[in-house]
Amino acid sequence: MLRSPETEPEQLELEAVRPGGVWSLRIVWVLCVTILVFAWVDALYLGRFVPWMLGVRVLWASSMLGYTYLVRVVPRPWVGLLTVLNALISTVCVLALSMEMDGLGGPYFIMVPVLPLAITLIYRRHVRAVLVSGAVGVAGTALLLWRGNHSFYQWLTWLSVVVGIAMLAAYFSHQTFQAQQVEQQGRLKRARREALEALAFSEHRRAQSEKLAIVGRLASGVAHEINNPLAYVGSNVNFVHTELVEARELDREELAEVLAETRVGIQHIRQIVADLRGFARMDANEPTACALVDVVADAMKLASLRLKHVSFLQVDVPTDLPEIFVVRQRLVQVVLNLLINAGDVLESHPVPSSEVRLVGRAEQECVVLLVEDNGPGFAPHVLPRLFEAFFTTKSPDKGTGLGLTLSRELVEQFGGALSASNRPEGGARLRIELPVSRAGRSEAPATEPEGEARGAA
Template sequence: MLLCAIILGFIVVDTLYLDRFSAWALGLRVVWTLNIIAYPLLVRRSSDSWLGPLTDLNALISSVCILGLCWVMGGVGSPYFIIVSTQPLATSLVHHRRRRATLVSGSVCCVGTLVLLRSLEPSPIEALTWMSMMVGMTLLAVYFSQQSLKVQQAEHQARLERARRESLEALALSEHRRAQSEKLAIVGRLASGVAHEINNPLAYVGSNVDFVRKELLATQGEASREELAEVLAETRVGIQHIHQVVADLRGFARMDANEPTECRLADVVADAMKLASLRLKNVALRRVDVPLDLPEIFVVRQRLVQVVLNLLVNAGDALESHKVERGEVGVVGRVEGGRVVLLVEDNGPGFPPHVLSRIFEAFFTTKSPDKGTGLGLNLSRELVEQFGGTLTASNRAQGGACLRIELPAHQDDSSEDEEREPEQKDQEAVGSA
C-alpha cells in the first residue's frame, strides 16, 4: 500500500514538472496502482495454471504505464525515462521465478523506447546507444532472474537435505530406543530365572558365612584352618557366580554401539545362550551345534545377541505355556550358498497357520501382556535386515517351530587380495609366454 500511495502521490510532481495538471498522467498512475493491488488478489483466487499468464500481464501493464508516463512527461528527455531502463531488473526481482515475465517487460520497454526515439528523430548513434542499453538491461535482468532462481533452488535443496538428515537421525535414535526398550523387556522376562540363579548361591554363601562366624566366635572351635579355607573358597565361587550373572545382564542391557564389526557366529550364540540359560534351565534341554570355523559375519554384535536371545526366550515361553514334556531347544549354524545360516528350533507345538502369517507384524502377540510386547520378532527382523540378512519362520516337519536367520558372510579385503594374486600371476605368466 505504501508503494501505491507513492505512485499516486507523484501526480503532484507531474503537475509541477509540466506546469499543468495532466489527466493522462493521473489515469496511468491509477491503472498502475490498480494493477499492483489486483495482482496478489487474483493470484490467491486463481489456480496454478493461471499464475504464469497473470504474472506476464502484471509485468506488461506496469511496463506500459511507465512508458506512458515517459511519453506524457516528454519522451526520452523525461525524468522518468531512467525507470524504463531499470524496469526489466525490477521485474526480475519481483518475479524471480518467472523469467518469461522479465522477457515480457524487457520486450515492451525495448519497443516503447524505439517508439519514443522515433518521435524525437535522434541520430542513428544516439538511437543505437539507447536500444543497446535497453537490450543489455533486458538480458542482464534475465540473467539475474535465472541466477536468483538457481540460488533459491539450492537453498531449498539444502533445507530439504538438512530436514532429511535430521529425520534420519531422529529415526535412528527412535530405532535405538525401541531396541533398548525391547531389550529391557527381555531382561524382565528373564527375571524369574535371574532370581533363581542368584538365590541358590546366595543361600549357601549365607550359610557358609554363618558357619565361619560361629566357628570364629566359638571358644574352642573344632574346625580346622583347612576346613575354613574350603568354606571360604566355596563362598567366593558363589559370589563370583552372582557377579557374573549381574555382569552378563548389565552388559546386555546397556546402550550398545551402533558400529558393525567382524565377529564369529559361535561367539554371538554363546553370549545369547549364557543369558537364555536363565530362562531355559528348567524348561528345556539345550542343543548347540555352531562350528567355530564358520565364516565371520559383519554385524553389531550386541544387536545380533539380542535377536538370538529373543528367539531362544520365545521358544522357552512356547514350551512352558504348552507344558511340553522333555522340551528341547536347538541352535544350529551352517553355511549355505555363501551365506551363514542360524536355525533356532524347538519341539513345541509350532505356529498355527493364522499366527504364522502375522508373526512378524508389530504389536501382534499371542502372549499375555506380562510375557511379551508384540514387538520382539518385528524388531528382530528389522535388525537382521539392517545387517543384509533375512529372518523367516516356519514349522518343522517333525513338529515344532523353526526361526531361520541368514546373514552374508563377511569377506576381508586381505582375503580378496589373496584370491586375486594367483589370478594376476597366471595372467602375467600367460603374458610372458
C-alpha cells in the same frame, strides 16, 4: 520441527509473494495507493487532467493487487505465467505514462530501464519476467525515439543503455536463481541429514527399550540364579562366623574349603550381573566380522535363565562356519529374543520332552541359524501378522509386541532376512539368514542347502 524436504522447493518458489515476503499485502496496498495518488502529480506537470492516464494507473494498480491475491490460490505452474503477465502490464503502463509526459525527457522514462532491475529484486526467481520487461522496454524506447525524431547517435545511446541494463538485470536474476538453487539444495541435504539422525536416534532408543523389556522378562530367572549361590554363600559366612566366635581349635583346611566355595558363589553372582549389565548397555553401532558360534554362546548364557523348564536344549552351530559381518551385540539381542519367545511358548503350552534347538549351517554365501521348538507352532491367522509392530499373542507382562518387528529390522540392517514357519514335525521355526563377510567368503565351506521351504515372511 523439521520441514519436509519434499515441500521445500514450493515454499522457496513462492516465498517472494507469500505474506511476510517482499510482496506482503500491506506493501502492495501502499504501492497501489501511491500509484493512484501520483495522478495529481501528472495533472500538475501537464497543467491539465488526462483521464486516460488515470485509467493507466488504475490498470497498473489493479494488476499488482490482483497478482498478489491470485498467486496465493492458483496452482504452482501458473505462478510463472502470472508473474510474466504482471511484469508486462507494469512495463507497458510505465511506457504509456512516459509517452504522455514528454517521452525520453519526461520524469517517468527513467523507470523504463530501471524496471527490469526492480523486477529482479521483487520476483528474484523469475528470469522470464525480467527478460519480458527488458524486451518491452527496448521496444518502447525505440518507439519513443521514433516519435521524437531523434538523431542516430541518440538512438544508439538510449538503446545501448536500455539493452545493457536489461541484460544486466537478466544476469543478476539468473545468478540469484542459481544461488537460491544452491541454498535450496543445502536446505534439502540438511533436512535429510537431520531426519536421518533423528530416525537413527529413535531406532536406538527403541532397540534399547526392547533390551530393557527382555531384561525384565529375565528377572524371575535372574532372581532364582542369584538366590541359589547367595543361599550357600550366606550359610558359609554364618559357619565361618560361628567357628571364629566360639573358643575352640580351628580347622584351617575346612575353613579354606568353605571360603573357596564362597568365592565361587560370589563369582557366579558377579558373572550373572555382568552379563545382564553388558547386554542392557551394549551401544556398539559399527558392524564387525564375528563368528556365529560366539553370538549363540552369548545369547545362550543369558537365555539359560529363562529356559530352565525346557527338557532338552540342543545347540548345533559348527565353529568352522564362515564369519558374518554384523553388530555382534544386536545379533545377540535377536537370538536372545527368539530363545525367550520359544521358552515362553513351551512354558504356556507344556509338552512332553519340551525341546529348543539352535542349528547353524552355511548355504552358498550365507550363514543360516534356525531357532526351533516342539511347541504348538504358529496358528494360521498368526503367521501372516507375526512381524507386525505391537502384534502379540502374549499377555502384557510377557511381551510388548515389538520384539519380532525389531529383530527383523536389525537382521535386515545387516543385509540378512528373518522369516518364520511351522516345522513339518510340529513346532515353530525362526530362520535367520545372514551374508558371509567378505573376508570369510573365500573360506566358506561348499555345502548343499538342505531341502526345506523357507517360511513366509
